[in-house]
Amino acid sequence: MAIVQGWLPPTRENWEFLCSVWQYFPVITLGQWVVDWYPQGKTSTESRWNIDGKIGWATMESAGFVVLLYIMYALPRELGIGELPWGNWTLAGCFVIHYMYRAIVSPLFLNPSMSPMSPLVWIMAFAFQVMNGISIGGYLAGYGPTTQDHWAARSEYLFIGLVIWCWGLLGNMFHDDDLREIRRAANRKQQREAKASGKRVESVDKVYMIPKNGLFSYVLHAHYLCEWVEWAGWWMIGGWGFHPGRAFLINEMTTMLPRALQGKRWYEQKFGKEKLEGRKAIIPGLL
Structure with missing residues (x-):
């Protein structure tokens, strides 16, 4: 039904x-650049x-x-x-x-x-x-x-693509958890301070620090990069003719790249360029 x-x-x-129509989605993302x-x-x-x-x-x-x-x-x-x-x-x-x-x-x-x-x-x-x-x-x-x-x-391409997809997913999870740890650490600190002072624990929604583990040593949006790797491997599983997979990867990249560059500007304004130690937004050594 x-x-x-x-x-x-x-x-x-x-x-x-x-x-x-879906293959023209990157046109919509042009606004994110400005x-x-x-x-x-x-x-x-x-x-x-x-x-x-x-x-x-x-x-x-x-x-x-x-x-x-x-x-x-x-x-x-x-x-x-x-x-x-x-x-x-x-x-x-x-x-x-x-x-x-x-x-x-x-x-x-x-x-x-x-x-x-x-x-x-x-x-x-x-x-x-x-x-x-x-x-x-x-x-x-x-x-x-x-x-x-x-x-x-195409079984051999399926195997290679699946391995790449797995590593991308694991990398995504690892770097996501590194970001979570920033707030978990802030929450633990607030819990200790609240216990000592008797005050109420505040929200950690807006607690941010510069992540430094894993690929965060090179880029500020390592979780984005790992997701690109993940979906590139996924497209490889399906092959060149898997055009919805190709469109998905391209659409993800074109919307996440300007978002990462915007995020880098946000980090620079909040912490200062010198604190970023030369980190790029999403592609090591390039962007």
């Missing part, structure tokens, strides 16, 4: 149209309309893998496909694992706190995830390869 007729799951015509305003995370602003950081992040980031899983359940039935090949489920599984961590485990269970976000950020991120989920889901659920022979012919 279709949730949205013609779109969830998508017809081939609608899916092809969305994929053709405007530093980004009301989310460390650059969030005070507003009565703000959404709780944890709830906002979990709901907007979950949309992609939920849409993907629904399409992979519903579309093969409409197309009369009895069983999808294991390669399709490998790509889907990698996608779901990443977003289960990023959308559910990380914000709701691991992060000590998250700054509130603007509803505009939520809407844009939610739309990104839905379009991405339809693009990838349509490919994996019937409009891309549907035979085991397709994957057997």
Whole structure:
């Protein structure tokens, strides 16, 4: 049963149209190069309309893998496909694992706190995830390869891509946790001070320090860089013809790069250039 007729799951015509439009998403990100305003995370602003950081992040980031899983359940039935090949489920599984961590485990269970976000950020991120989920889901659920022979012919690339994806995911998790430790340490300090003085513990939403472990020794947004590596490996699993994977990687890079450069300017203003010790924004030795 279709949730949205013609779109969830998508017809081939609608899916092809969305994929053709989706490849032009980088044009939308051009505004990020000239405007530093980004009301989310460390650059969030005070507003009565703000959404709780944890709830906002979990709901907007979950949309992609939920849409993907629904399409992979519903579309093969409409197309009369009895069983999808294991390669399709490998790509889907990698996608779901990443977003289960990023959308559910990380914000709701691991992060000590998250700054509130603007509803505009939520809407844009939610739309990104839905379009991405339809693009990838349509490919994996019937409009891309549907035979085991397709994957057997490229098993070595699948293995190499999967290894790269795993290392990217582990790197992402490691550097995410390094950022969390900054707030965990601040919270422990406040707990000790509160116990000694009898005062109430304040929020650590706006506690920031310069991260220094791992790739943070070279760049300020090492978690972004690791995510790029992760999705590059994921695209390699699917191959050059996996155009939704390619579009996803490019769209991620074009929206995260200006965000990282903006974040570097924020660190410079808050701590001073000399404290950054020559660190780049996201690409060691380059940007």
